Amino acid sequence: MNPASFFADYDAFGDRRTGGEGDAAAATWLLGKAGATGAEARLLPAPFTRLTPGRAALEGAGFAFEGLPLFDGGLTGPEGIAGRLGPIGSDAPIGVAEMDPAAASLPGNAFAQARAESRHAGIVIALRTKPDGLAPLNAHDLEAPFGPPVLQLAGRDAPRLLALAEAGAEARMVAAGTRAPALSHSIRAELPGAGPPLLLLTPRTSWWTSTAERGGGILAWLAALKALAGAQRSRGVVGLATCGHELGHIGAHQAFAAEPGLATDAPLVIHLGANLGAAEDERLTVRSNVPGMAERMAALLGAAGHPAAPLEVVTGGKANGEAHEIEERGGRYLSLIGKNPWFHAPEDRWPISVDCARAGAIARAVAALSVEAAR
Structure with a gap:
């Protein structure tokens, strides 16, 4: 061959x-x-059970990012979640981080644990790869989704996203979708x-x-x-x-x-x-x-x-x-x-x-x- x-x-x-x-x-x-x-x-x-992504975006004054919802996380309605951005682990309503797409390669990984323990209403992550495209995390808990809604963004969005979180910018996050048998x-x-x-x-x-x-x-x-x-x-x-x-x-x-x-x-x-x-x-x-x-x-x-x-x-x-x-x-x-x-x-x-x-x-x-x- x-x-x-x-x-x-x-x-x-x-x-x-x-x-x-x-x-x-x-x-x-x-x-x-x-x-x-x-x-x-x-x-x-x-x-x-298949998730068909709906609107998935983070928007605020002077910025807008589009991505994908985390396939085994919670979902928002079309109105989304509004609040201040801040680093994951802070008291901000919307937690922000950058990650390697291999971070969820095994069940019960550190990010899954962080989601289960999270006090954030929503989480936004930027996934870093060589081309910095949108490289989603694997969804080990597809049949039993848990945790707050998570919006996944391309790695190229990370620098600006982290700067906005550092500044405590106000934003609206939407991570919508529908689940159905497939x-x-x-x-x-x-x-x-x-x-x-x-x-x-x-x-x-x-x-x-x-x-x-x-x-x-x-x-x-x-x-x-x-x-x-x-x-x-x-x-x-x-x-x-x-x-x-x-x-x-x-x-x-x-x-x-x-x-x-x-x-x-x-x-x-x-x-x-x-x-x-x-x-x-x-x-x-x-x-x-x-x-x-x-x-x-x-x-x-x-x-x-x-x-x-x-x-x-x-x-x-x-x-x-x-x-x-x-x-x-x-x-x-x-x-x-x-x-x-x-x-x-x-x-x-x-x-x-x-x-x-x-x-x-x-x-x-x-x-x-x-x-x-x-x-």
């Missing part, structure tokens, strides 16, 4: 936020790609063989197009399925490309509720996380709770042409992304997660944000380890 052609095709669907038109089109495309590897592929329906789909691809099967796990949805954030994991997932289909195996294989990553891993939760053994009984779950082959940052964390597995993955990455210096090779510790779901359920995992200057930003697009050479090396190494694990 040619990485450049793959990423160009991947990028063409545009935004693939869970439940949207791009999500549905991308699911159909990936279903066909998975089937073409030789695996038996099908859609797994994933019902959920449907997305995960992809389940299976190769026959003895059980319990090897599990290949990667998320497939995101806030925007997210070409470097999600595309590298999908590329490696397909490469591994294709290699496994043509290899001698002593066990079966299941590939899950799950929806709802940005909404609390809802696709993974529902898939494991239906088939608990996929997470708990697999000889290994290979988690292909975010930013595998993102441009301008070669760092890659290779983590496993199986002794020696991370080191073996690092050796295969080197053999495939990935530079060794940026690898962080770890046994144990805190798993992130969907690997966290495996760890929580007591499963055995190997997880790959990279870095991305455009993380969660709409500017994460082909060809600017992708390093095809590294993405291809990661895919080849993952395919090689998958074949070893299924023998």
Whole structure:
């Protein structure tokens, strides 16, 4: 599979936020790609509660910002909330802060705790990335929203926003939206063989197009399925490309509720996380709770042409992304997660944000380890 052609095709669907038109089109495309590897592929329906954003803005004398509501936070009515701006933790009615979009990568994160304990009537955050676009926080509590309304702004708004908070400016904040039942789909691809099967796990949805954030994991997932289909195996294989990553891993939760053994009984779950082959940052964390597995993955990455210096090779510790779901359920995992200057930003697009050479090396190494694990 040619990485450049793959990423160009991947990028063409545009935004693939869970439940949207791009999500549905991308699911159909990936279903066909998975089937073409030789695996038996099908859609797994994933019902959920979708937030459709309404007006989301902060306005005052001489300034106006537009953004998005936090998807698992409270909402305002169309009239919004009026009051003085001040730093989060102050006694101002509307608290203000700047944040990294990765700050809400795990459930129960520090910002979630701050929201639960907040005395602010509303909160405004500016999310900082390299391009300083609007890079939303993940919404782990989508099905049980809590806390005050939160308005998310682009990072480029941070300097002025913080200055207004320092000055105690008066403002009106609106973070409106409607919640309603909706449907997305995960992809389940299976190769026959003895059980319990090897599990290949990667998320497939995101806030925007997210070409470097999600595309590298999908590329490696397909490469591994294709290699496994043509290899001698002593066990079966299941590939899950799950929806709802940005909404609390809802696709993974529902898939494991239906088939608990996929997470708990697999000889290994290979988690292909975010930013595998993102441009301008070669760092890659290779983590496993199986002794020696991370080191073996690092050796295969080197053999495939990935530079060794940026690898962080770890046994144990805190798993992130969907690997966290495996760890929580007591499963055995190997997880790959990279870095991305455009993380969660709409500017994460082909060809600017992708390093095809590294993405291809990661895919080849993952395919090689998958074949070893299924023998």
